[in-house]
Amino acid sequence: MKLRRYGWYVVIGVVCGVLLSLSKVNPYGGKTTLQDLVLQLSGSRGDFVMGLYYGAMVDFGFLLLPFFLYQFYGGIQLYRQFCVASVYVFSRTTNRVKWYFSELWGLCKGLLVLQVFLQGTTLWVAALRWDVVWTGEGWLLLGIHVLLFTLWTLSMALGVNLLALVWRSSAGFLVVFAIQAGMLAALCMGQGVEPPSAFLDRLLFLDPFSRLVLGWQSGGVFGLESVLPAAYGHVLTLSGSLLLVTLMMVAVVVLGLVVIQKKDILVSNLETGGV
Numbered sequence: 001m002k003l004r005r006y007g008w009y010v011v012i013g014v015v016c017g018v019l020l021s022l023s024k025v026n027p028y029g030g031k032t033t034l035q036d037l038v039l040q041l042s043g044s045r046g047d048f049v050m051g052l053y054y055g056a057m058v059d060f061g062f063l064l065l066p067f068f069l070y071q072f073y074g075g076i077q078l079y080r081q082f083c084v085a086s087v088y089v090f091s092r093t094t095n096r097v098k099w100y101f102s103e104l105w106g107l108c109k110g111l112l113v114l115q116v117f118l119q120g121t122t123l124w125v126a127a128l129r130w131d132v133v134w135t136g137e138g139w140l141l142l143g144i145h146v147l148l149f150t151l152w153t154l155s156m157a158l159g160v161n162l163l164a165l166v167w168r169s170s171a172g173f174l175v176v177f178a179i180q181a182g183m184l185a186a187l188c189m190g191q192g193v194e195p196p197s198a199f200l201d202r203l204l205f206l207d208p209f210s211r212l213v214l215g216w217q218s219g220g221v222f223g224l225e226s227v228l229p230a231a232y233g234h235v236l237t238l239s240g241s242l243l244l245v246t247l248m249m250v251a252v253v254v255l256g257l258v259v260i261q262k263k264d265i266l267v268s269n270l271e272t273g274g275v
Contacts (some may be wrong), residue, residue, distance in 0.1 A: 007116040008073060016066035017121025021129075024063070025122070031131040034138025035227040038145050041122065042214040049215030050230045052190035060213070061184060066118055067153040068180075072173045074107050075160025079172070100260045104158075104253065111153060115146055137166055137227045141214065144222065144238055151245040156180065158252045162259055183209040201235045208248070211241035 024040045025032070036044075043050030043060045045169050081103055119142070124130055156176050164171030186207055193200045204210045210232075211217075218233030219225040220240070228238075 006110065006113050009070070011118050012069050013067050013114045013117025014121050017068075017118045018125055020063065020118075021122040021125035025130065027130055031133070032126075033133045033227075034135050034148060035141045035224075036138075036164055037123070037126055037132060038138060038141045039215050039229075042145055042212065044215045044229075049229045050213050052187055052193075054185075054188055054191075057184045057188060061181075064180075066114060068124050068151060068177065070111060070114055070153055071157045071176065072124045074110055074157040075164065075173060075176075077110075078103055078107060078157070078161040085150060085201060089147075096260050097257065100257055104256075107154065107157060111150055111157075119146060137191055137224060140222060141227060144242070145214060148241060151209075151242075151249045155245070155248045155252045162252070162256055165259060175273050180209070183207055192245050195232070201232075206234050209246060210236060211244055214238075244270060262271035 020041065025037055027036065028046060039049075040046075040062060043063065044058065045059075050060060078159040078223045123132070160172045163175055166172075169177075187203070188211060190200050190203050195201075204216065215229045216232045217228060217236040217238050219228050220237040222238050224238070
């Protein structure tokens, strides 16, 4: 991966980290624990967990802004690399599997850079503004939060690339973005529905986006029951969410491998139509 690409991830991480920290981390009394800070980055508002209404979904979409930017940029980069490789690499070697995983590792490194600067900047700005109590539970919750968002974002970025191979890179991102927006909007159907409700339970269990909201989930095997509100903990658990997004990631990686193996050599750029 080129240094210039890393530079874009650093800029996105720092700028979005400052914006998120200033807008989302504003504790009552000027003091917060790390676990409460992480919950704010996962949709909570103060002591209240994320609600099932339109305004809350828009706010959550803002939290995902740096990851949407990564999906757009990272997905396009992998597509462009395939356009080049199809002519200059695949004509000399048949080992597309090695090439695919090396490019996938490049995507992972880019997202790691983004996460380091995004989370680091968010915590640094919060520590400058407020009295943050650093706890072991908070670091564990932060690690789970980062892992969930990382696996989700990589899955979506690869989805952008796969669709770009069939259509155009811009169209691929728009479709993937629309799918995510649809899943987020679908959660609004739970507005006004009070638990216990079989409909609400099914909605939260079947909508993958619910797995990114920490305040809705129970700690389960991680022993975080004392720090999580677990608003819908009877349906959602951290371990179950990690398993789901991991399976999503594996499925998209395998599908991408199949497509790369079977895709004909590209002699033109689908974005421009040029040779």
